[in-house]
Amino acid sequence: MISLQGITKYYPSKLGNQVVFDDLWFDIPDDHNIGLLGANGAGKSTLFRILAGSEYANKGSIKTDLNLSWPVALATGIHPLMTGRENTRFIGRVNGISDLNDFERKVQEFSELGNRYDLPVQTYSSGMRARLAFACCISIEFDVYLIDEALSVGDAKFKKKAREAMIDKSKVANLIMVSHDLEEIRFFCDSAIVIADGRLEFFNDLEHAISVYKGGAK
Amino acid sequence: MVQVRRRSRLKIWSDVIFALFIREIRSKFSDKFGVSWAVLEPLTFILIMSYGRSLIAGGKDTHSMPTFVFMMYGMLLLQLFLSTFSSSASAVKRNKPLYAFRQVQPISAVLAALLMEVLTKVLMFGFILFFMFFAQIEIRIDDALSLVMLTSLLAIFAFSFGLLFGLAELYVPEMLKVRQILTRPLFFVSGVFFSLQDMPQQYWHYLNWNPILHAIELARQAAYSSFGAQGVSASFLIMSTLAACILSLSVYHAFWKGAISR
Numbered sequence: 422m423i424s425l426q427g428i429t430k431y432y433p434s435k436l437g438n439q440v441v442f443d444d445l446w447f448d449i450p451d452d453h454n455i456g457l458l459g460a461n462g463a464g465k466s467t468l469f470r471i472l473a474g475s476e477y478a479n480k481g482s483i484k485t486d487l488n489l490s491w492p493v494a495l496a497t498g499i500h501p502l503m504t505g506r507e508n509t510r511f512i513g514r515v516n517g518i519s520d521l522n523d524f525e526r527k528v529q530e531f532s533e534l535g536n537r538y539d540l541p542v543q544t545y546s547s548g549m550r551a552r553l554a555f556a557c558c559i560s561i562e563f564d565v566y567l568i569d570e571a572l573s574v575g576d577a578k579f580k581k582k583a584r585e586a587m588i589d590k591s592k593v594a595n596l597i598m599v600s601h602d603l604e605e606i607r608f609f610c611d612s613a614i615v616i617a618d619g620r621l622e623f624f625n626d627l628e629h630a631i632s633v634y635k636g637g638a639k
Numbered sequence: 640m641v642q643v644r645r646r647s648r649l650k651i652w653s654d655v656i657f658a659l660f661i662r663e664i665r666s667k668f669s670d671k672f673g674v675s676w677a678v679l680e681p682l683t684f685i686l687i688m689s690y691g692r693s694l695i696a697g698g699k700d701t702h703s704m705p706t707f708v709f710m711m712y713g714m715l716l717l718q719l720f721l722s723t724f725s726s727s728a729s730a731v732k733r734n735k736p737l738y739a740f741r742q743v744q745p746i747s748a749v750l751a752a753l754l755m756e757v758l759t760k761v762l763m764f765g766f767i768l769f770f771m772f773f774a775q776i777e778i779r780i781d782d783a784l785s786l787v788m789l790t791s792l793l794a795i796f797a798f799s800f801g802l803l804f805g806l807a808e809l810y811v812p813e814m815l816k817v818r819q820i821l822t823r824p825l826f827f828v829s830g831v832f833f834s835l836q837d838m839p840q841q842y843w844h845y846l847n848w849n850p851i852l853h854a855i856e857l858a859r860q861a862a863y864s865s866f867g868a869q870g871v872s873a874s875f876l877i878m879s880t881l882a883a884c885i886l887s888l889s890v891y892h893a894f895w896k897g898a899i900s901r
Contacts, residue, residue, distance in 0.1 A: 432901065474741025477896035488643065497739045503665050514658035515740050517644045517651065524641045561641050 423449040423472065423489075423565070425621075427481035430467060440619065441467050445481070447621045449614070454596040456606035456627070458634040459616035465599045466492075466569060468616065472597070473567050487564040494569040496550045501543035505534055505553050508542060512557045524560060531586070532556035533579065552579055559586050566590060568598040584608070603631060655742050659734070659751035667755070677759055678766045685714045685767070692832060702834055704863040705776050711767060712858045713831035715760065719790065720797045720851050721822055723756040727801020728818060731898075732808055738899045745895050749805060753798045760790075785861035789873075792880045793854040799883035802891055809898040830855050835870050843870050850879040 428445040431438040441464040449455065457465045470476040472483060473492045491497060498515075499508050506525055513524045529538045532552045534545075542550060558566065568587075587596065587609060600606055606613065606627070613630035615622050624630035646654065668674055689710035692701060701709040730745075730752035737743045771778050780786060807814040826832075829851040835843060846852055853871040860868035 430900075470739070473739070475739040476900040479897070479900070491740050494739075498737050500662060500666065503662065507661075507665060511658050511662055512740075513641075514654050515737075515742050517646045517654060517742075518641050519644045520641065527641060562643060 422451050423483065423485040423487060425449070425481070426484055428471065428478045428483075429480035430464075430471065430478045442478070442619045445619065445621065447623075449597070450612075450623065452595065453612045453625075454591050454610045455598075455623075456610035456613040456630075457597065457599045457616060458606070458613050458630060463616040464619065465616055468621075469567055469569055469597075469599060488562075490558050490561070490563040490566045492567045492569050493554060493558040496547075496554050499542055499550055499554055502541055504541055505529075505532070505538040505545070508553065509557055513561075516561055518561065527560040528553070528556045531560060531582075533582075548576065548579075555583060559583070559590065563594060565595045565597060568596065568600075570600055606631075651742050652747065655744075655747045656751050656754070659737075659743070659748055660754055663751055663755045678763050681714065681718060681763060682767060682770065685711050688714060688832070702836065702859070702863075702867070703865040704779075704859065707771070707774075707776050708779075708862065709834075709859060710831070712862060713829070713855050715764060715767070716790070716793055716855045716858055717826060717829055717831050717851060719756065719760045720793055720854075721825065722760075723753060723794055723797035724801045724804075724822065725818070726752045726756055727798050728804040728808065728815075731802070731805030735809075735899065745805065745899060746802065746891060749798065749802050752801070753794060756797075757790075757794050780862050781864040782861040785873075786858055789854050789858050789861065789876070792876050793851065796850055796854075796876075796880045796883055799880070799887040803883075803887040806891060806894055806898050809901065810894075825849075825851065828852070834859070834868075836867070840870075847871075847875075850876050 425445055425447040428442050428447075429440075430442045431440040433439075457468065459465045467476070469492045471478050473489055474483075475492060498512060500511070503511070506529070509525050509528045510521055513521045518524045529535075532538070532549075532555075534549060534553065537545070537549070542553070545553070566587075590596065591609065596609055598606065598609060610627055612623065612625050613627050613634075615624065615630050615634050622633075624633065668677070670676075685707070689707040692710050693699065693706040696706055699705060727749045730748040734743070734745070734748040737748070738745070768778060804814055804818050808818075828846055828849055830846070835846060835852065835856055838846065847870060853873075853876045856868040856871040857873055857876065860866045
C-alpha cells in the first residue's frame with residue numbers, strides 16, 4: 422500500500438502559491454492497475470513525481486514498503502552525448518542492478534535498437550529515445566511501475582510489444598499510469614483514481630471513474 | 640527480468656556518485672580534443688604568465704623559487720578553486736533531470752563534479768611535473784604532505800561554496816550572475832601573480848581575509864621551504880574551510896528537498 426500522509430504541495434508563482442494539494446490523506450490500494458484521471462493541471466504529474474520521490478511535498482510524506490519505479494516519461498535521465506549502452510548502464514547503476522551486463526543485453530533486445538545501441542543518443546529519433554527509456558524501466562523488477570504517457574510513442578510494432586510486456590508485468594506487479602488516451606487506460610487498468618480540486622477519489626470500477634471524469638453523474 | 644539489489648545507504652551513495660562521475664567524464668571529454676585540451680590549455684597559460692612574471696622579476700627566480708614554479712602553484716590552485724566552484728555550482732542545475740531518480744540527490748551530483756575536478760587537476764599537476772622534468776626546471780617539494788592537505792582544503796572550500804551557490808541558483812536564477820562577478824577579481828586578489836610579500840604590509844589586511852591567498856602562499860612554502868611565506872596561516876584556511884563546509888551542509892540539509900521541488 423502506498424500511503425499519502427498529509428501531503429501539501431504548492432508551486433510558487435507570480436500570482437502567489439499555486440496550491441495543488443492541501444493536506445491530502447489517501448491510501449492507494451494494492452493489487453490494482455490504476456489509471457490516474459484528471460483534467461489538465463489537476464496534478465496528475467505532480468502526484469506521480471511525489472510518489473516516485475522525484476519531487477518532495479512541502480508538507481507530509483509518502484509511506485510505502487513497495488519498490489516504485491521512476492516516472493517513465495519520454496526520455497527521463499537519458500544523456501544525449503552518451504550511447505544507449507552507457508545510458509543503460511547509468512540507469513542500472515543508479516537503480517542498483519546487480520548484473521549490469523545482463524541488464525544491458527535485455528534492454529538492447531527489448532528496445533530493438535540493434536547496433537545503434539552503441540551510438541550516442543543524440544543521433545536517435547525521438548521514438549527511439551522513448552523506446553530506450555521504456556526498455557530500461559520495464560527490464561527492472563519493480564513492484565509498481567509509474568508510466569507517464571510513455572506508451573503512446575513508438576511505431577505500431579513497438580507499441581504492441583510494449584503492451585504485451587506491460588500485460589505480463591501487470592500479473593506480478595502493479596501499474597499506475599497517466600494517459601489522456603482513455604482506450605489505453607481501459608486496456609491496462611482495472612480501476613482508477615480521479616483527481617479533482619486537489620482531492621483524490623478511488624473507483625474500483627473503471628467505467629464509473631471515467632464517467633465521473635467526463636463530468637457525468639456519480 | 641533483472642533483479643534489484645537491496646543496498647545500504649552508503650552503497651547507494653557510492654553507486655550513484657560513481658555513475659554520475661562516469662557521466663561527467665563522458666560529457667566533458669566527448670570531443671576529440673578532450674583530455675589533451677584540458678591539460679595543454681592551462682599549461683600554455685601558465686607558461687605565458689610565468690614569462691610575464693619573469694620579465695617583472697628580472698631573473699629566473701621569484702622569491703627563491705623558479706618563476707615557473709611560483710606561477711604554477713598560484714595558477715593551478717586558483718584554477719582548482721575556480722573550476723571546482725563553478726562546476727559544483729552548475730552541477731546542481733545541470734543534473735536536475737536526474738533527480739527524477741529518487742536515488743540521485745543534488746549533493747551526489749556536486750560530489751561527482753568535485754571528484755572530477757580534483758582528478759583533472761591532479762592529472763594536470765602530474766603532467767606539469769613531467770614537463771618540468773624535460774624543461775629542466777628544478778622539481779622540489781619539501782613538504783608534500785602539507786601540499787596534499789592544502790589542496791584538499793581548498794577543494795573542500797570550493798565545493799562548499801559551489802553547493803551553496805548551486806542551491807541558491809535554483810531559487811534565484813540571478814545568483815549565477817553574482818557568482819560570475821564574484822569570481823572575476825579573484826585572480827588579482829589571491830596572490831597568483833604577486834606574493835603577499837610583494838605587497839606593502841599596510842594593505843595586507845585587505846587581502847588577508849581571502850583563504851585562497853593563504854592556500855596559494857602556503858603551497859609555495861610547502862614546495863620551497865626557503866620561500867618564507869608571511870602573513871598567512873594554515874589555521875585560518877582550516878577554520879574558514881570548516882566554517883564554509885558546515886554552513887553549506889546545513890543549508891543543503893534544510894533546503895535541498897524544497898530546491899528540487901520547485
